[in-house]
Amino acid sequence: MNYTILGIVIVYLIVITAVIVQTGKKVRTYYDFALGGGQIPWYIVTGTMFASTVGGATMIGYVGSYKQLGLQWGLVPLAAFCIGSILIGLLIASRLKNLNQYTTADLFYLRYGKTARIIAALLNCLGEMAVVASMMASFGTMATGYLGIDYKLAMVIAVVIFYVTATMGGLRGVAFTDTIQGIVIFITVTVVAIISFGRIQDAGGFSQLPANLLNPFAENLSWKTMLGNILSGALMGMVMQSLFVQRINACRNPHDAKKAATANGILCGIFMIGGIGIIGLSAYFTTPPEVTGNDVITSVLSTMPSILGAFYAAAILAAVLTTANSLLLSVSMTFVRDFLGSFKKMEDKQELRVSRIFILVIDLLAFLVVQYADGVLAWILITYTILGCLAVPLYGGLLSKKTTPASGILSLVLGGGGAIVWEVLKAIGALPESLSIYHSIFPGIILGFVGLFIGMAFPHKSSPEQLRVVDCFIKNQSYHSPEEAK
Secondary structure (H helix, E strand, C coil): CCHHHHHHHHHHHHHHHHHHHHHHCCCCCHHHHHHHHHCECHHHHHHHHHHHHCCHHHHHHHHHHHHHHCHHHHHHHHHHHHHHHHHHHHHHHHHHHHCCCCCHHHHHHHHHCHHHHHHHHHHHHHHHHHHHHHHHHHHHHHHHHHHCCCHHHHHHHHHHHHHHHHHCCHHHHHHHHHHHHHHHHHHHHHHHHHHHHHHHHHCCCHHHCCHHHHCCCCCCCCHHHHHHHHHHHHHHHHHCHHHHHHHHCCECCHHHHHHHHHHHHHHHHHHHHHHHHHHHHHHHHHCCCCCCCCHHHHHHHCCCCHHHHHHHHHHHHHHHHHHHHHHHHHHHHHHHHHHHHHHCCCCHHHHHHHHHHHHHHHHHHHHHHHHHCHHHHHHHHHHHCCHHHHHHHHHHHHHCCCCCHHHHHHHHHHHHHHHHHHHHHHHCCCCCHHHHCCCCHHHHHHHHHHHHHHHCCCCCCCCHHHHHHHHHHHHCCCCCCHHHHC
């Protein structure tokens, strides 16, 4: 057992818990719990968006991807998470904030009605619940590998920590602790990147790297796959509830929402390209050629000072935790508002109580999946890949008055369902090799547009209230439902 890492992690968790307890004192209503009362400063929202975007996959998997694919891999974070997020901040964030909703499914309800809301909620829940299980598995693997504790004990610790961080302080607690964790992550990666840059210089500089690693347009990975990764990441950033919709609606006003989303794009670009990119490229010189994938970062850290390796390990656990607690809070909102709320109106305190109970249910369900049905995890993660398909019906509806309630439903079913079917066929080897190289986002988007256009031919058109939503979004004006206006 590494007592240095253990000590750092324990101190870190004590600080995080203290912040959550303090911020949790301000939670009085469900609005406080779900959106921090809509009064979280933009820079804190930036911090929680950044920490939730930069998960364990970035700090572990991206390092191996840069070693293998070089600067070609850098196009993914550049286009999807840097440029994409900046454009989302400049063009979309304030408009969605002005619609005054809680969840992604709320937006579908506003534009298309109850059925579209339930379908969108189902897709969002399946995807985000799957990633909670994935984060729990990652936490257990990291805790076992770096702390030397038993895997099952690590899983129990994960259940407790995930539940506490998601429920005690609500989104306000999540946001403030995410910001702390984001700072830890950013500083740690910066230090490791500086050391890695020095090692590249000691090896003769970047010019000593193979030409294919220095050329961002070299086809180290199929461009069909690369473009799919870029498109999927960019579209998911436009609709994903836990990373975007929920966060911008927690801002004080539309202008702050715009600043938060834009700043997040800038931070992600610096971190994913500058920091992680340099670490990954340096691994070409500092790790054996046979070391690939997720093992690369472990090999890199073994060459670093032990205290730095300890902080990086703590930062990875922080990245996993920030993603998990954001997802748990998001899934509970979808369940309470968009599933139960579609059938029964609940009082504020009841919504708050049910959300906390449901977080515990999902937390325990993730534990069971990881412990006893880990093979299921690979299959349910398929649903996570199709969240980007929600962008077609959502923005197709918010930008066009010609789309109908049927457009939203058909686009959701054909687009989201088509992407899932594509992934399943690929997994069982039923797709021809010439088609299997294409990312599922492509058929998902195509079928999504097909559903959107077919729905325009249906006789049941959008109501005047649904069309008013389009006007408010395009003109960037505040929307309030007739019930709220009374």
